Each structure stands twice: as structure tokens, then as C-alpha cells.
Amino acid sequence: MTNRPDTNLDPRKAVGTTGHDWDGIEELNTPLPRWWLWTFYATILWALAYWVVYPAIPLATSFTKGMFGWTSREQVVQDLDGLKTLRGPMTAKIEAASLQDIAKTPELLSFARAQGAAAFAVNCSPCHGAGAQGFKGYPNLNDDDWLWGGSLDAIHTTLQHGIRWDADKDTRASMMPAFGRDGILKPNEISAVADYVRTLSALPVEKDADLKLGQKVFTENCAACHGEKGEGIQDVGAPKLNDKVWLYGPEKVTIMERITLGGGGQMPAWSQRLDSPTIKSLAVYVHTLGGGQ
Amino acid sequence: MSVTSSFDPHLDEPEAPLYAARKKIYPQGVSGIFRRTKTVLLIITLSIYYFLPFIRWDRGPNAPNQAILIDIPHRRAYFFFIEIWPQEVYYLTGLLILAAMALFLMNAMAGRVWCGYLCPQTVWTDLFLAVERLIEGDRRTRINRDAEPMNIEKFSYKLLKHALWLLIAWWTGGVWVLYFADAPTLVRDLIWFEAGPVAYISIMTLTFTTYVFAGLMREQVCLYMCPWPRIQAAMTDEYALNVTYRVDRGEPRMSFKKATQARLVGEPAGDCIDCQQCVAVCPTGVDIRHGADLGCIQCGLCIDACDEVMEKIGRPTRLIAYDTEVNIKRRKDGLQEIFRPIRPRTVLYIAIIIAVSVVMLYALLTRAPFTVSVIHDRNPIFVKLSDGHIRNAYTVRIANMLPTERLFTLEVDGLHDAHVEIIGGEPLIKGRPSISVGPDQTREMRVTVRAIDEDEDEPAHLEFIIRDEVDGTTAVARDYFRTPHSVH
Numbered sequence: 116m117t118n119r120p121d122t123n124l125d126p127r128k129a130v131g132t133t134g135h136d137w138d139g140i141e142e143l144n145t146p147l148p149r150w151w152l153w154t155f156y157a158t159i160l161w162a163l164a165y166w167v168v169y170p171a172i173p174l175a176t177s178f179t180k181g182m183f184g185w186t187s188r189e190q191v192v193q194d195l196d197g198l199k200t201l202r203g204p205m206t207a208k209i210e211a212a213s214l215q216d217i218a219k220t221p222e223l224l225s226f227a228r229a230q231g232a233a234a235f236a237v238n239c240s241p242c243h244g245a246g247a248q249g250f251k252g253y254p255n256l257n258d259d260d261w262l263w264g265g266s267l268d269a270i271h272t273t274l275q276h277g278i279r280w281d282a283d284k285d286t287r288a289s290m291m292p293a294f295g296r297d298g299i300l301k302p303n304e305i306s307a308v309a310d311y312v313r314t315l316s317a318l319p320v321e322k323d324a325d326l327k328l329g330q331k332v333f334t335e336n337c338a339a340c341h342g343e344k345g346e347g348i349q350d351v352g353a354p355k356l357n358d359k360v361w362l363y364g365p366e367k368v369t370i371m372e373r374i375t376l377g378g379g380g381q382m383p384a385w386s387q388r389l390d391s392p393t394i395k396s397l398a399v400y401v402h403t404l405g406g407g408q
Numbered sequence: 409m410s411v412t413s414s415f416d417p418h419l420d421e422p423e424a425p426l427y428a429a430r431k432k433i434y435p436q437g438v439s440g441i442f443r444r445t446k447t448v449l450l451i452i453t454l455s456i457y458y459f460l461p462f463i464r465w466d467r468g469p470n471a472p473n474q475a476i477l478i479d480i481p482h483r484r485a486y487f488f489f490i491e492i493w494p495q496e497v498y499y500l501t502g503l504l505i506l507a508a509m510a511l512f513l514m515n516a517m518a519g520r521v522w523c524g525y526l527c528p529q530t531v532w533t534d535l536f537l538a539v540e541r542l543i544e545g546d547r548r549t550r551i552n553r554d555a556e557p558m559n560i561e562k563f564s565y566k567l568l569k570h571a572l573w574l575l576i577a578w579w580t581g582g583v584w585v586l587y588f589a590d591a592p593t594l595v596r597d598l599i600w601f602e603a604g605p606v607a608y609i610s611i612m613t614l615t616f617t618t619y620v621f622a623g624l625m626r627e628q629v630c631l632y633m634c635p636w637p638r639i640q641a642a643m644t645d646e647y648a649l650n651v652t653y654r655v656d657r658g659e660p661r662m663s664f665k666k667a668t669q670a671r672l673v674g675e676p677a678g679d680c681i682d683c684q685q686c687v688a689v690c691p692t693g694v695d696i697r698h699g700a701d702l703g704c705i706q707c708g709l710c711i712d713a714c715d716e717v718m719e720k721i722g723r724p725t726r727l728i729a730y731d732t733e734v735n736i737k738r739r740k741d742g743l744q745e746i747f748r749p750i751r752p753r754t755v756l757y758i759a760i761i762i763a764v765s766v767v768m769l770y771a772l773l774t775r776a777p778f779t780v781s782v783i784h785d786r787n788p789i790f791v792k793l794s795d796g797h798i799r800n801a802y803t804v805r806i807a808n809m810l811p812t813e814r815l816f817t818l819e820v821d822g823l824h825d826a827h828v829e830i831i832g833g834e835p836l837i838k839g840r841p842s843i844s845v846g847p848d849q850t851r852e853m854r855v856t857v858r859a860i861d862e863d864e865d866e867p868a869h870l871e872f873i874i875r876d877e878v879d880g881t882t883a884v885a886r887d888y889f890r891t892p893h894s895v896h
Contacts, residue, residue, distance in 0.1 A: 224832045225852070246787030257791040257801070358794030403831045405791065405801050405856045 202230075209392040214267040217399050224399065231400020234393050238385065247404055251363055252380055257404045260360040263287050264349045265408035271398040277384035278352065286384055289340070289351040295375025300332065308332040309370040315345040315357040318365055352379065432554070433627060433693040435537060436547035436685075440712025449525050450534055458579075461586035467491075470811040470847040478588050484848075490772060493809065495779075502768040506761060513757040515640055517749060518649040518730065523636065524707030529629050532580070532622035533691065536573055543569040547688055573623045574615065581614030627692035630705060637702050646733035647748050651706050653686075653697040653728050656739055661697075664721050679723045686710035686728060696728055778814070778845075779807045780874045782855075782885040790890050792861075798891045799858040804830075806853075806874055806883075808845040814876055817842045820857055821871040823889055827858040837877055857889060867894040 126143055133142040147155075165171065169181045199206075205226045209217060217223040236245065242253045249255030254262060263273050273287060280286040294300040300308070303325075310320040311329025320326070334343070342348055345356030354362055362380075363369050385394055401407070465475035465488055472479065477486040485492040492499055514522050523530060544550050544565050553562055585607045586594055597603035598611075621629050630637065644650075658680035662670065670677035680697065687695045689710055692703040696710050708730065715725040735745045785801040793799055808814050817840040820828045830841040831854040845851040857870070867888040875882045888894075 218832065221832060221851070228854075244787070246785065248788035248791075255788070255791065257788055257799075258793055260794045355794065359792055359796040360794045403854060405799060405831070405854070 206392045209395055214271055214395060214398060217395065218267065218402065224403070227396040227399040228403060230393065230396040231398075234389065234397050235400055238389065239397070242382075247401065254362060254380075255360070256401050257406055258360055259406045259408070260355060260358060261349065261406070261408065262352045262354055262362075265402070265406055267398055267402050267407065269349075270401050270407070271395065273382070274394050274397055274401075275384065275386040278382040279379060280381060280384045282387065283384035287352055289353065289379065291340070291353075291373075291377040291379055293375065293377035294336065295371075296377070300336065300374070304328065304332045305371050305374050306367075308337065309367050309374060312337075312345065312356050312370055313365070313367060316359060316365075320367075430628060431693065433691070434547045434550050434688075435691045435709075436688040436713075437541055438689040438709050438712045438716070440709075440715055442708030442712050446525055446534060446707060446709075450531050453526065453528075453531050454535070458583050461583065461591040465489075468811045472590060474590055476587060477590070480588060491809070493807065495807075496775075499768060499771070502764055502771075505764050506768075509757050509761045509764070511636075512643065513754060513761070515643055516645070516648055516751065516754045516757060518706065519644060519651075520637070520640055520704070520706040523630065523705035527705075529621060529634070530691075530705060530707070532576075532618060533626050535576065536622040536626075537691065539572050539576070540569055543572065570623070573619055577618035577622070578611065578615045580618045581611040584614050585610045627703065630692060631703055641702065645751075645753070647751055649730040649732055650700060651696060651704060651708055651711065651728065652731035652736065653680075653699070654726075654731060654736070654739075655697075655699075656736065658697065658727055679718065679727050681717070681721065683717055685713040685717055689713040775809070776883060777808075777810050777881060778816070778874070778876065778883055779809070780872060780883045780885045781805050782872050782887045784887050784890075789895050790892065792892070793858070796861060797858050798861045798889075799856055800889050802855045802857070802872075802887060804853055804855045804872060804874075804885070805850055806843070806845050807850040808848065811847045813844055813846050814878065815842055815844045816874050817877055818855065819873045819875065821873060822869050823857065823859045824862075825859060826889075829856045829858075830854075831856065840875075842877070859889065861891050861893075863893055864891065865893055867891070 126145075127141070130146065131144045133144050135142050166179075167182060169185060170178055171181065172179045205223075208223060209227060209230075212220070212223055217227050235243075235247065239247070243249055243256055244253070247256035254260075259265065261269070263269060263278065276283045276285040276287060278287045279290070292299055295302070295305055307325040307329035309329070310324035311326050311333050313320050314326060314329075333345075337345075340348055340351050340353035341356050342353075347353050347355030347357075361369075363373055385397070389397070460476055461474065463475040464473050465486075466473055467486070471491070472486060474486065475488050477484075479485070483494045490499075511522055540550070544553065553565065556562055582598065585598075585603075588610075589607070594603060594607065598607065625633075657678065659678040660676060661678045661680035661682045664681045667677040667679075667681065686697070687693070687710075689712070690696070691707065691709065692705055694701045694703045696704060711726070711728045711730070714728040718725045718727055732747070735747075738745060781804070783803045783805075785803070789800070791799045791801070804818070806816055815834070815837070817837050818828060818830060818833075819840050820826055828841055830843050833841045833843045833853065835842065841855075843851065843853055855872075859868075862868075867890045870887050870889050872885045872887065873882055874884070
């Protein structure tokens with residue numbers, strides 16, 4: 116290397132110093148390694164090219180668009196279109212098949228479960244929980260207790276039209292009166308019927324519970340929707356009261372609260388937001404969580 | 409054993425620069441037993457590399473028929489009768505241990521014999537040197553031509569040489585990708601430009617590295633990039649055969665004429681006539697007469713060169729020879745030469761090679777024809793049903809490693825009156841849920857287990873027993889059944 120300093124010489128003479136002097140300590144002006152310098156120049160060139168090729172400089176109301184007008188938003192749209200194309204054949208099959216056929220065909224089932232799980236995580240888990248385990252007032256979708264029916268078709272209808280969702284005229288609708296708030300029942304009647312409801316699923320009640328009154332109130336006010344023995348009626352979304360699964364909880368105070376306030380939960384009509392194959396996949400996914408009927 | 413470098417005599421001096429430019433090496437052609445050995449090994453190893461992907465191996469209708477294939481898209485590796493799934497990549501660990509031990513054993517027997525004869529860097533460099541010699545002529549011609557200013561003749565020689573090098577490099581990269589796809593199909597696709605971009609990128613990358621490593625960098629790869637010389641220097645011992653200049657015979661070196669006169673008057677005269685042939689033929693530019701050297705790859709070409717000279721001047725051959733440190737010392741002391749191939753380290757290496765081979769062979773012969781794994785649902789951990797029963801859900805994955813579709817049944821052991829269901833499964837067989845898994849495939853399924861809530865504080869231990877109903881073989885995976893009381 117002829118242009119390298121000969122370090123056999125005094126290095127101060129060979130490369131010189133920066134001219135700085137701190138209490139007699141001088142700084143050698145050693146040149147940068149060449150590979151480092153060339154890499155540095157290359158990065159500068161790269162940056163200049165980047166400025167030209169990609170959008171870079173903000174202007175007053177706009178920005179430089181780059182040579183090809185590339186935008187990250189456009190890129191996302193392309194990526195999504197690519198995914199749509201990739202899934203196209205399977206999506207078409209899901210669209211064409213009946214729900215029962217999807218559940219029976221391994222290839223369609225595994226695709227629908229995967230697509231359903233993804234759609235569930237985005238759209239359903241805020242209310243029903245990440246594992247569809249439900250919360251107070253939001254049904255657990257893993258169990259075998261269904262408010263509006265647990266068959267593939269029933270789940271599919273619920274998903275399409277929602278529950279008590281006024282924007283959809285086919286929505287599932289029913290309303291439990293606010294027996295307490297609207298003064299339909301007196302406080303002692305609410306207490307008695309709450310005790311009676313607990314006995315339907317063999318839960319213990321206090322000794323002084325007036326079960327006779329409770330039964331009378333139940334027969335007159337509740338049985339029409341919830342059934343004579345509290346067996347529930349899915350056509351009107353009236354929950355079973357004689358099983359071990361509770362939407363809000365089995366405690367007496369919780370039952371009294373529901374009788375007092377009435378009402379019912381809401382669910383959006385997903386056909387307004389999701390396409391048909393996705394809703395079908397969701398129906399199959401929910402059905403295969405374990406509770407499907 | 410001392411290791412010195414002959415590349416820069418100034419290195420030991422305190423004022424020496426830290427950088428030394430490469431001195432271009434012009435290895436001279438040579439003939440002899442070691443050159444012939446190298447040539448034969450070069451032909452064998454390159455033939456294996458270039459033709460192996462084309463060997464066929466029948467595995468039945470559902471598997472590829474290429475003897476050696478690493479099928480990355482389908483996550484399979486095939487080696488003749490062996491088929492490896494990704495989760496069995498530990499076989500690779502075994503192979504690496506075997507390779508390392510074989511290398512260590514070679515080192516204990518004959519130093520860097522791997523470097524000299526078998527290492528791909530050596531083999532391809534040797535091939536590229538042969539091309540260089542064919543086009544540009546031998547050492548002297550090449551040195552003279554390089555000293556000339558550029559002219560048409562020089563340019564044409566260089567152009568032809570580099571074109572041939574690139575052709576070989578391209579061919580090398582081209583064969584590499586054949587190990588990763590069906591070779592005949594890929595060759596056709598490559599010719600018609602229908603192969604995937606990965607294939608072309610791989611070929612270009614390997615063309616580039618082969619051309620640079622074997623054509624331009626050569627011995628610098630061994631000297632500056634390869635870790636093995638350093639490790640080898642630390643691992644070798646005085647009993648290992650190394651290419652050695654027999655200093656006891658060679659010194660004091662002097663010209664042939666002077667040596668003849670000295671011998672006439674009974675003065676000491678070495679056999680070395682300082683003809684520099686050993687340096688001229690060395691592919692890494694080493695002067696072996698300085699002693700053991702980091703740059704020496706033990707190829708023995710200097711032995712061939714020296715023997716030729718010794719024959720010409722009528723002195724005994726093997727002034728440079730494969731020799732051991734021990735024997736140099738023993739000859740000095742007037743003792744008999746000894747050769748000890750059986751030493752603690754060679755015995756140990758061989759023992760490890762045998763042990764690892766036996767373990768691998770056992771693992772291969774007893775390889776399960778299918779495996780099962782179970783993952784418990786994390787959320788919810790259990791589900792309470794309307795009748796008070798508890799249900800747990802699991803993801804069960806069966807890997808069918810045979811090339812035929814098979815029907816499996818599932819039995820869950822460890823719970824009283826457990827009701828087991830495979831969601832999307834096939835009809836019951838002998839009261840057990842069943843599922844079929846395609847040839848050489850995995851299938852994932854959702855399994856639910858329902859049982860009475862036993863109020864137990866400890867979760868029940870479950871065994872998921874998967875049985876092939878045709879041949880009766882089973883595979884077992886374990887998990888738990890959890891209830892509201894046993895969620896820890």
C-alpha cells in the first residue's frame with residue numbers, strides 16, 4: 116500500500132496532528148480506514164437516491180411524491196388484495212357450500228375455523244372474550260346453553276341479523292319488562308320470585324323464603340317466556356333458568372337486579388359489516404368451540 | 409509447537425505496520441504421488457457434488473423420488489431411505505457431531521489433511537488453478553505476463569480465464585439449488601426461465617461466492633476467514649503427521665556444487681539446495697522450511713516438488729515428508745522412529761463416532777410411524793355445562809409419517825365416565841372417536857372431554873392414546889383435565 120503512512124517514521128510526521136494540544140497531549144490526524152469511508156459515501160448516495168425514488172420532503176400543502184408515486188397506504192391495499200386473491204379459491208368454496216357441508220369437509224372446516232378465529236378475535240372478542248368465554252351479561256359461547264339456539268343455522272342467523280339491533284328488521288328481538296323499575300311487581304314479590312328461581316336449579320334458599328308467593332308470581336309473570344319449569348324458550352331468547360349456566364350470575368341479589376331492570380343484551384347485525392363467507396366461517400368457528408348443537 | 413507466519417517477516421518487529429497487502433501467489437504445476445492423490449480426490453468429490461441430485465430413489469407414489477432432497481416448502485428432508493421432519497432436526501446435530509469428530513480424528517492422524525485434500529475451498533481453488541494454468545501457462549509465464557502493461561493478448565488471456573471461472577462458478581451454484589427441488593424438473597425450468605426467483609438468486613449468490621473465493625481470494629480464505637487453522641493448531645500434538653521439512657537432513661543448506669565439495673572434504677552439508685521449488689508450488693505461499701505454519705494446508709505438493717529435485721541431484725527423497733515432531737526429535741537423539749496411531753485422543757474420537765452413530769441408527773430404526781401432541785385450551789381453561797358437567801377442550805395434532813392414509817382412534821385415559829369427542833371427526837370405531845390422516849401429513853383437530861365435576865383439588869392426569877386401528881400401534885400424549893377447583 117504505497118499511499119499508506121509509513122509508521123516506521125514518527126507518526127506525528129507521517130500523518131500530522133489535528134493541531135489541538137491539551138496540556139501537551141496532541142491528537143494524531145490518522146485518516147479513516149478506507150473501507151469505512153467508502154461505506155460512508157455509499158450510504159450518502161443511498162440516501163440521495165432514496166430522496167428521489169421515494170416520497171421524502173414535506174411541502175406546504177403536499178410532499179414530494181417520488182419517482183413511482185409509492186405510498187404505504189397503496190402498499191397495504193395491494194397486500195390485502197394479494198391475500199384476497201390467495202384465499203379466493205377457498206373463499207369461493209366456503210361461499211358455495213352449506214354450513215353443514217363445511218363442518219363435514221376437513222379441508223373446508225380447517226379453513227373456516229382459521230378464518231373464523233381471526234374474524235372472532237377482531238369483531239367478537241371485545242364482548243365475548245378472547246376465548247369466547249363470555250363475561251357477565253355476555254354469553255359464554257363454549258358451553259351448551261344457547262339463548263337463541265346453538266345449531267349452525269341458528270348461530271348463522273344470529274350473526275347475520277344481530278340481537279335487538281334495530282337497524283336490521285330481521286333482528287332477533289324480545290324484551291323482558293323492568294318488573295321493579297316500572298312498578299309491575301312489589302319488592303317482596305321480586306324477592307320471593309328470585310328465591311323461587313333459585314330452587315328451579317336446586318340452589319339453596321334462605322329458610323324464610325316465601326316460595327309459594329314466588330311460584331305464584333313466576334307462573335303469572337315469567338312462565339310465558341321462561342317456561343313453566345324455567346326451561347327457557349329459544350324462539351324469544353328467554354334463558355333457561357333451571358340449569359347450571361347463568362348469564363348474569365346465580366346469586367339472589369343478581370337475579371333480583373335482572374327482574375327489577377329487565378331488558379336484554381344487544382349484538383350488532385354482522386351482515387352489515389362482514390361479507391357472507393366470513394360470517395359463515397364465524398358460525399362454523401363458534402359452533403366448533405364445543406357447544407354446537 | 410510454535411506457529412509462525414512466513415507472510416510478513418516484519419510482523420515480529422515492534423514498528424511493523426498492522427496492515428500487510430497480499431502478495432499474489434503464483435503456484436507452479438507439479439507432478440507426483442500427492443498431486444495425483446489430490447487430482448483423484450478432486451474428481452471424486454466434484455463428481456459427487458455435481459451428480460448426486462440426479463440419483464433417483466423410489467419412495468412410492470406419495471413421496472418424491474430424489475435420493476437427496478431438502479424440500480423446504482413441504483418441510484421434509486430426504487436422504488436415501490431416511491425421511492426427516494422439521495421436528496426431527498436433531499439428527500442434524502448428530503451429523504454435525506460426527507463431522508466434527510471425523511475432522512478431529514483426521515487432525516490427530518495427519519494434521520490438516522482435510523484442508524489439503526477435501527475442503528471445498530481447496531477443491532474448487534485447485535480446479536480454478538488448473539484452469540488458470542491451462543489458459544495462462546505456468547508460474548513463470550504468469551508472473552511475467554502480470555508484470556507487462558495491459559495489452560490485447562494479456563486482456564484476452566484474462567478474459568478467457570475469468571469467463572471459464574465464472575462458468576464453473578455458475579455451474580456450481582446451479583447444482584446447489586438442485587438439492588432443494590426435483591432436479592430434472594428444475595433443470596428444465598431453469599433453462600426456460602420458469603423457475604422461481606429464489607432459485608435464480610441462490611445461483612447468482614453461489615456463482616459470486618465461488619468465483620470470489622476460489623478465483624480471487626484463494627489462500628486468504630484459509631488464512632483470514634477460516635477458524636479451523638486456529639482450532640487445529642490448539643488441538644494438534646507431537647504424534648500427528650504433518651508436512652515437515654526434515655531440518656536434521658536439510659541443514660546447513662547450500663548449493664549443490666558447494667555441498668558436493670563439502671562432502672568430499674568431510675564437512676557437514678545439508679541436502680537442501682535452496683532451490684525454492686517447495687515455495688513455488690505451494691498454493692498458500694508457505695516456506696515449509698520455516699517449520700509448522702498457520703498457512704500450511706498439508707497438501708503435500710511441496711513433497712512432490714522436493715522429491716523431484718532430490719531425484720535429479722541423486723539424494724534420497726522425502727527431505728520434506730509427512731513426519732511427526734516426535735520423530736524429528738528422536739532422529740536427532742539417534743533413536744528409532746515411532747508411529748503411534750492409537751493414542752487416548754484417537755481412541756476417544758473413534759469411541760464418540762461409534763457412540764453417536766449407534767444412537768442415531770437406533771433412533772432411525774425405532775422412529776415412530778406417527779406422533780401426537782396435545783395442547784390444552786388456554787382460554788377458557790374449562791367450561792361449565794348446563795347440567796353441571798365440566799368440559800375441557802384440546803388441540804390435538806397427529807403427524808402421520810407413513811406414505812399411506814391411515815385411520816386413527818382416540819382414547820382418553822385417566823377420568824371416570826369421560827365423554828370424548830373429535831370435532832369434525834369420523835364415525836366411532838369400537839366406541840372410540842376416529843379420524844383419518846392423509847399420507848405423510850399432519851392433521852390438527854379440536855377434541856373435547858366432558859366429565860362430572862369431581863371437586864378434586866388436583867387436576868386429573870389424562871393420557872391421549874392414539875391408535876392405528878390397522879396395525880395396532882399407539883402413540884401417547886399427556887395433559888390435564890381441569891375443573892373450577894383445580895385451576896392452578
